[in-house]
Structures are given as structure tokens and as C-alpha cells.
Amino acid sequence: MKLATWNVNSLKVRLPHVLQWLADNPIDVLCLQETKLTDDKFPVAEIEAAGYQVAYTGQKTYNGVAILSRHPMTEVVRNNPLFPDEQQRIIAATIQDVRVVCAYVPNGQSVGSDKYEYKLKWLAALREWLAQELAQHPGLALLGDYNIAPADADVHDPAAWAGSVLVSEPEREAFRQLCALELKDAFRLFEQPEKTYSWWDYRQMAFRRNMGLRIDHILLSPPLAARCTACVIDRVPRKWEQPSDHTPVVATLS
DSSP: OEEEEEEOSOHHHHHHHHHHHHHHSOOSEEEEEOOOOOGGGOOHHHHHHTTOEEEEEOOSSSOOEEEEESSOOEEEEESOTTSOOSSOOEEEEEETTEEEEEEEOOOOSSTTSHHHHHHHHHHHHHHHHHHHHHHHOSSEEEEEEOOOOOSGGGBSOHHHHTTSTTTOHHHHHHHHHHHTTTOEEGGGGSOOOSSOOSEEOSSTTTTTTTOEEOOEEEEEOHHHHHHEEEEEEOOGGGGSSSOOSBOOEEEEEO
16 A cells, blocks of 8 residues: 655645656545645546545645545545644545544744744644544554754755744744654654655745755554555655655555
């Protein structure tokens, strides 16, 4: 089974990219973030024509998440039942005995802001809910845009970013607390090239200069981590015309 996550930064704009990438990479499950579409505008027909079932929850202009699957999905849950929220940031489904959770973690805007405090509360509630999910689903994968670079190795210039949102110590501690549920960072299960990132700003030729961050992650519960044979970041779609500022992360399970 191959699982992937991709913040597409508007599915309306990036639908051709998603369909092209799926044609080139016939994976089993793709989690999307920042679809930025109300449910009535979601391109169900186009995705089903590509061979995927889809579960989604969205809103106008912001947020929105979806799971695309080649296999039947059951037990679909939209949003965190422990954290009432108008923002559409979580969707989960069971696919071939794997509990797939697709999450779009709040950005946080700036350290100390109201949005930053919301992010930390959101992450604490996510951890509480995941603990319950893991009790019911030993095989769980948490995929998404975490808006956290967990270590300096995930930042192109740690000194320049020190203390900023996405790399601040409280955010990194929240990431560690997720991992304390025995979730494993699939990318770090393997030796990886240095300076490998999943997001690059549109400004300052950041992609060309590889001024990026690794903020898109796949965390796996122990049974799935034991089955994981590879995890890679696919830079190719970031080179396409009008790309998302993120690129897919793909984990392979035996």
C-alpha cells in the first residue's frame, strides 16, 4: 500500500496537477489539504473517473481536506469530535484496516498571536483524540501539512528561522507529543538526502535556491512503521507551471 499527502493550495487550481500526478503515480491513498472548496463544488466526478473514491469536507476560500482512495472507505469522521471548530481541517477513514487521518494543522501566523495559541490548543486536542483512535485502530497513519518543521535538519537556514512560527519550541514540543503516542516519522525511518524539504515559499526563487522547510509529514503507528519500506518527497510537481508551494510525500507499506 502506498500512502501520500499533498497540500495542493486550491484544488480548483491544482486539479489537473492532482490527476496528472495520480496517473503517473497510481498510489492507494492520497490525502489532500487546503482544497479551499465548499462541498458542493468538490470535483467528485473527475476524481472518480481517475479510479478513486473520495471523502471530503471543505469551506470557501480556506482550509478543506480530502482523502482519495482506490479502496472502499468506512468509518468516515469529519473534524475532531473533541474540538468543536468551524474550520475544516481533519478527515479520517478506515481503508484496508488502516486508519487514515488527514490533517491540516493551523499555520499559527506568528509566535504569541491568537492564531498561534489556537494552533497549540488544536494540536493538544488532536493528540487527545488520536490517543482514542489508536486504542481502537492499532494501524493508524496521520498524514498532512503539520506546519511544523520538527528539527533544524528540516529547515534550510535554522539561524534565520530560529524562534519563528513553524519552528518555535512549543510547536516542536507539540510534534514530539504526537510522536510520544509511539507514532513514527516515516521519512526519518530511512537515511535521507540532506536539505530535503516539502514546502518552498513562492517568493525569492525559494524553490530554485532550495530554501525550504519539511512541514508535510506521515506519522505511522508501530504496526505500520514496521511495514514501511520507503518514504520519499516527490519534488516533481513543484516544478510544474502554477504549482502548489508544497509537494507530495509518499510512504510505501509492505
